[in-house]
Amino acid sequence: MAVDVSPGAPARTSRPWPELPASLSALLSDAIPSIATEVVDVMSSAIPEYRVADARFVQDVRRGVQGALEDFAAVIGHPRPAPGANRHLYAALGQREWRSGRTLDALHAAYRLGARVVWRRMASLATAAGADARTVSALADSVFAYLDEAAAVSADGFAEASAVAAGQTARHRQRLLATLLDEAPHDTRALEPLARSAAWALPRDVAVLAIGEPDEGVAARRMPPDVLLGVADGIGCVVVPDPEGPGRPGQIEYAMAGTSGAVLGPTVPLELASRSWARASAVWRLAAAGRLDGHGLQRADDHLAALLLAGEPQLVDDLARLRLGPLDTQPPRSRERLEATLLAYLRHRGNGPRMAADLHVHPQTVRYRMGRLRELLGEALDDPDTRFELEVVLRERVSRTGPSRPR
Secondary structure, eight states, rough: OOOOOOOSSSOOOSOOOGGSSHHHHHHHHHHHHHHHHHHHHHHHHOOOHHHTOOOHHHHHHHHHHHHHHHHHHHHHTTTOOOOTTTHHHHHHHHHHHTTTTTOHHHHHHHHHHHHHHHHHHHHHHHHTTOHHHHHHHHHHHHHHHHHHHHHHHHHHHHHHHHHHHHHHHHHHHHHHHHHHHSOOOHHHHHHHHHHHHTTOOOOOOEEEEEEEGGGGHHHHHHTTTSEOOOOEEEEEEEEESSSSTTTTHHHHHHTTTSSSSSSOOOOOGGGHHHHHHHHHHHHHHHHEEEEEEESSSSGGGHHHHHHHHHHHHHHHHHHHHHHHHGGGSHHHHHHHHHHHHHHHHHHHTTTTTHHHHHHSSHHHHHHHHHHHHHHHHHHGGGGHHHHHHHHHHHHHHHHHOOOOOOO
């Protein structure tokens, strides 16, 4: 069959096939079955991953190759977009690659190898039909450009399958997280199906980390890959397996270094994860409210007293009125100084030089203020139980308002 070639070299474009003579379409169509068979045979022998591929995959490859050749034959000499009707086949090949656990490397190699086979066969057919060198050159451009577009569609299919699976895994993980943090008791064995769906190995012990929204991205980047991340009660949450294991404390410290605030709950058996979360989230809220000193990683167990007092704020206020009532007769500024001196006295067990250093005043000033406190509080300063209650009240006030340095 003679090929009618129009004068002049075909234009060099990203889609050069519309410039090819339409008569090439019929020429290619007749040879599609044999070309497809050769392409699949070459792929199966040259690409290791495809040597052991199942029959259905080989069938999909054959359909994809044949569909690509039919599409290509249909667009020769026409400006129809590509890929055409068989786009879903190219996407399906990419999706199957992802489900098979392979990367796109094998599929890209198959496209490159297939393009060479197709080009060699088509060039031979076109030359035998009388095509000149310019047409054969344009045919080469067209074959490789077309298959590049088909490969791009396969890559999209691969990415889509990956994204869908990632979304499903994320949903399963959030569901597993919610179940773990639910206060209702649950059997670890009942968690196994959820854990499999979430691709998360159930550990024996965990600690739960509470973090703020700005630090969620930091945790995702820095924390080990076996943690379970999510959101609970409006707070970022990280379930850390085996938190006391070799190297794990250092990993957690590194991950949370420089963050605005993170609180690690106590280590507990997996079935008690909700207890670790309750402790961590409660202390995190205290820190977020400015009632704890420090930044970066903190451990909930270091703030149990603060947590205990925060749970009954009215009780602390009542105790303050009872024990510090005698100071109400003093002017506000004087009262602040006396309270600061009293807290220093309780902290340092009456050591005058340490109190003076803590308050940044002269020891004589400390002695004067303690004299005033003796006048106002009397024997209460000598009673151990009352001293304990006074220190509780004063420490709680500092946690609420921050330390003051009245001179």
